[in-house]
Amino acid sequence: DCLDNFKDKKEFWYMSKDANESQKGVKRSDKWWLPTVKVPPGGLSEESRKWMQKQKDCANQVLKASMAINAEVLAIMEIPEDYLENLPKKSRDRLGEASYKFITAEFFDPGQFLASMDLSSEHKILDLKNKIEASIIIWKRKMLQKESRASWNSSSKMEKRELFEERAKIILLLIKQRFPGLPQSLLDINKIESNKDVGHAILESYSRVLESLANTVMNCIEDVLYADEVAKTSAATKSPDN
Numbered sequence: 400d401c402l403d404n405f406k407d408k409k410e411f412w413y414m415s416k417d418a419n420e421s422q423k424g425v426k427r428s429d430k431w432w433l434p435t436v437k438v439p440p441g442g443l444s445e446e447s448r449k450w451m452q453k454q455k456d457c458a459n460q461v462l463k464a465s466m467a468i469n470a471e472v473l474a475i476m477e478i479p480e481d482y483l484e485n486l487p488k489k490s491r492d493r494l495g496e497a498s499y500k501f502i503t504a505e506f507f508d509p510g511q512f513l514a515s516m517d518l519s520s521e522h523k524i525l526d527l528k529n530k531i532e533a534s535i536i537i538w539k540r541k542m543l544q545k546e547s548r549a550s551w552n553s554s555s556k557m558e559k560r561e562l563f564e565e566r567a568k569i570i571l572l573l574i575k576q577r578f579p580g581l582p583q584s585l586l587d588i589n590k591i592e593s594n595k596d597v598g599h600a601i602l603e604s605y606s607r608v609l610e611s612l613a614n615t616v617m618n619c620i621e622d623v624l625y626a627d628e629v630a631k632t633s634a635a636t637k638s639p640d641n
Contacts, residue, residue, distance in 0.1 A: 405454070410438060410439060410443050410444065410447045411436055411437065411438045411443065411623050411626065411627075412436075412437050413434040413435065413436060413437070414434065414435045414436075414437055436622045436623050436625075436626040437626065438623065438626045438627050438630050439630070440630060440633075440634060441630065441631065441634045442627045442628075442630035442631040442634065443623075443627045443630075448624070448627060451620055451623055451624055451627075452624070454616075454620055455617060455620040455621070455624070458613050458616040458617045458620065459613075459617060461609065461613040462579055462610060462613035462614055462617060465606045465607075465609040465610040465613060466575065466579060466606075466610050468602065468606040469603060469606040469607055469610055470575070472599050472602050472603045472606065473587055473590055473591075473603060475599060476590040476591070476593075476594050476596075476599060476603075477590070477593070477594075478536065478586070478589070478590065479589050479590065479592075479593035481589065481593075482585075482586065482589040483536070483540075486533055486536065486537055487537070488537075489537070490533075490534040490537040490538055490563070493530050493533045493534050493537065494530050494531075494534050495530070497515075498512075498516075498530065499534075501515065502534075502563055502566050502567060502570070503559075503563055507566050509566070509569045509570050509573055510573070512570060513570065513573060513574070513577070518578075521578075521581065521582070524574065524578050524581060525581055525582055525584065527574065528571065528574050528581065528584050529584050529585045529586070531567050531570050531571050531574070532571065532584055532585075532586045533585075533586070534563075534567050535564055535567045535568060535571070536586075538560045538561075538563055538564040538567070539564060541560055542557050542560050542561060542564075579610065579614045579617075580610065580611055580614035580615075583607075591603060
């Protein structure tokens with residue numbers, strides 16, 4: 400329904416790649432792969448801008464729902480033995496010294512952790528996600544292995560590992576929220592490839608496609624709203640009153 404609503408909209412359009420520089424509109428530098436949006440010289444009408452914002456909210460709800468469904472299905476799927484066997488024994492070895500110290504420090508700020516990371520490319524973001532997911536599993540496995548050894552010392556270590564696991568989960572959630580539409584992680588790929596449940600496979604695939612589509616629609620709407628802001632700012636600058 401959200402996509403169908405756009406077919407009769409005339410206040411914005413997309414420029415051909417062959418258009419000369421004077422005809423091209425504005426493009427956000429972080430979305431270089433999307434087509435260039437053009438809006439009227441004075442920007443969108445107030446009615447159109449409100450309508451665009453409503454469509455953005457709609458797409459955002461679809462994105463959140465599809466992400467939640469996909470995460471739930473993947474959580475149900477079993478972790479294959481091949482993946483587990485390839486994990487190092489210590490989370491420090493998977494995370495790296497700097498990331499490990501940050502997560503296990505007395506004071507922990509997930510936002511500051513992400514700000515300290517190099518997230519300049521999709522590959523680097525995915526690599527961090529892979530490391531965080533692996534560390535969560537390593538800590539969880541160690542806690543399960545230690546449960547039978549009931550001593551004050553082991554109990555204290557388990558509490559710390561549980562705390563570190565929760566911190567890693569918070570980071571993972573922030574990554575998913577901040578970078579929707581990321582390719583599947585190494586853990587996800589292993590789970591999907593070893594999954595034998597047809598129902599889970601269908602639901603995972605459908606929710607993933609829906610998530611990707613909703614994210615694309617969101618990006619396109621944000622481009623239109625950005626072009627509108629630029630057009631309005633430019634019109635105000637050229638106004639005789641300025």
